[in-house]
Amino acid sequence: MNSEVHQSQTPPLPSSISMIRTLGLIAMISGLLVVLVVQFTDPIIKEKERLALEQAVFRVFPGIDRETATRVSFLLSQQGLIRVDEASGSNDANLYALYNNNDGQLMGIALPAAAQGYQDVVRTLYGYDPECECIVGMVITKSTDTPGMGDKKSVEGNGQFMANFANLSVRLTADHSRLAHPIETVKHGTKTAPWQIDAISGATITSRAIGNGLNASAMTMVPLIKHHLNEIKESE
Amino acid sequence: MADLPHKTTPITLDTFLRGLWKENPVFVMLLGLCPALAVTNTTFNALGMGLATLFVLVCSSALVSLLRDYIPKQVRIASYIVIIATFVTIVDYGIHAISLELYNALGAFIQLIVANCVILGRAESYASKNRVTKSIINAAGMGFGFTFALLCLGSVREILGSGTLLGYPLFGESFQPWVVMVLPPGGFFVIGTWLLLFAWLKERKQRKITRQEEAARATG
Numbered sequence: 001m002n003s004e005v006h007q008s009q010t011p012p013l014p015s016s017i018s019m020i021r022t023l024g025l026i027a028m029i030s031g032l033l034v035v036l037v038v039q040f041t042d043p044i045i046k047e048k049e050r051l052a053l054e055q056a057v058f059r060v061f062p063g064i065d066r067e068t069a070t071r072v073s074f075l076l077s078q079q080g081l082i083r084v085d086e087a088s089g090s091n092d093a094n095l096y097a098l099y100n101n102n103d104g105q106l107m108g109i110a111l112p113a114a115a116q117g118y119q120d121v122v123r124t125l126y127g128y129d130p131e132c133e134c135i136v137g138m139v140i141t142k143s144t145d146t147p148g149m150g151d152k153k154s155v156e157g158n159g160q161f162m163a164n165f166a167n168l169s170v171r172l173t174a175d176h177s178r179l180a181h182p183i184e185t186v187k188h189g190t191k192t193a194p195w196q197i198d199a200i201s202g203a204t205i206t207s208r209a210i211g212n213g214l215n216a217s218a219m220t221m222v223p224l225i226k227h228h229l230n231e232i233k234e235s236e
Numbered sequence: 237m238a239d240l241p242h243k244t245t246p247i248t249l250d251t252f253l254r255g256l257w258k259e260n261p262v263f264v265m266l267l268g269l270c271p272a273l274a275v276t277n278t279t280f281n282a283l284g285m286g287l288a289t290l291f292v293l294v295c296s297s298a299l300v301s302l303l304r305d306y307i308p309k310q311v312r313i314a315s316y317i318v319i320i321a322t323f324v325t326i327v328d329y330g331i332h333a334i335s336l337e338l339y340n341a342l343g344a345f346i347q348l349i350v351a352n353c354v355i356l357g358r359a360e361s362y363a364s365k366n367r368v369t370k371s372i373i374n375a376a377g378m379g380f381g382f383t384f385a386l387l388c389l390g391s392v393r394e395i396l397g398s399g400t401l402l403g404y405p406l407f408g409e410s411f412q413p414w415v416v417m418v419l420p421p422g423g424f425f426v427i428g429t430w431l432l433l434f435a436w437l438k439e440r441k442q443r444k445i446t447r448q449e450e451a452a453r454a455t456g
């Protein structure tokens with residue numbers, strides 16, 4: 001008796017077609033809105049990322065600005081050196097070269113690096129000088145590590161730590177096949193060699209992530225740059 | 237929902253103010269605490285997250301309310317999640333296009349707005365049963381209430397943890413920042429203090445009402 005009453009009070013199930021139609025309609029509205037927004041924002045995002053990258057490249061070389069130099073992007077790998085046209089929307093570049101606007105001479109090479117930090121991957125961009133075989137500057141492009149200790153603002157604001165990257169040795173072996181000494185991050189106050197990074201006290205993991213990122217990138221890129229240096233110099 | 241009768245109570249100031257104060261999602265209902273604690277280490281991040289949530293709340297409530305007669309009860313949660321995810325994707329691209337700095341600072345918490353129970357709760361308990369205008373006003377109240385709460389947390393944490401407000405230094409060079417305030421434990425300390433303050437204000441108001449009632453009874 002009770003179950004009969006219960007059954008008579010339960011509203012009938014809508015047909016499967018009606019449910020599929022509703023979900024289909026919602027999915028269609030959703031798809032339309034998302035596609036419209038992506039199409040509208042995509043060029044803005046790409047332009048902002050291009051500007052942020054350009055700003056970072058020039059920050060790596062303090063003496064060089066947009067008035068005096070032009071940036072050219074390349075993809076450098078074992079297969080060779082390929083010039084990347086960013087206007088076509090490609091973001092495959094792993095080497096940014098700065099050329100003097102007056103005489104076309106190579107002024108500096110910036111390279112991206114990344115390694116796992118405390119919370120997420122710490123991304124950096126560093127300047128490489130082929131003449132002195134050393135790193136001449138570094139900026140953080142992304143770090144979500146501990147605010148006040150390992151975040152972008154704190155690391156870049158720490159003059160003592162940033163001084164590590166003013167002349168960090170990445171000298172190659174005699175046969176130019178690898179780094180003579182890998183870059184290593186040491187405890188604060190214990191740096192003794194030019195290829196060592198003096199860590200930030202209280203942000204050791206972030207310091208190590210920066211060092212590991214630079215080391216991994218330099219290990220691969222510096223021998224390749226040495227091999228293709230004339231090509232890079234003449235590519236302007 | 238198709239099979240529920242629509243309530244036709246009028247729109248009052250309370251429709252908006254309820255979410256802002258009386259039913260504040262963070263300080264009263266203790267909802268959405270994950271982003272409230274995670275991204276409020278600066279006022280700018282708190283404002284960004286608050287406004288992003290406000291946008292998703294208002295837009296999803298409007299669309300849920302608009303489609304409430306056509307969404308069968310059996311597929312309502314799936315429908316709400318798709319609607320919410322759509323607006324979260326829009327806000328994700330929007331923030332990315334407006335500010336790379338804010339986008340990097342908020343990180344995965346923008347995408348995680350999909351899982352914010354304040355938004356799904358509004359869709360299920362309010363927007364699916366009320367007219368579009370009323371749902372929008374109520375969602376705006378809740379959104380502003382959420383933003384207000386995040387600002388309360390973010391400003392205190394930034395002032396004490398960095399000695400700045402919206403990036404502007406407030407104290408001299410001699411100020412030693414309380415780094416713990418921008419770390420996760422600081423979020424718990426600050427929200428605990430705000431909850432204590434809200435509970436004290438609520439109790440004081442209740443005591444005042446009781447005293448007034450007793451006085452009225454004594455004179456009457």
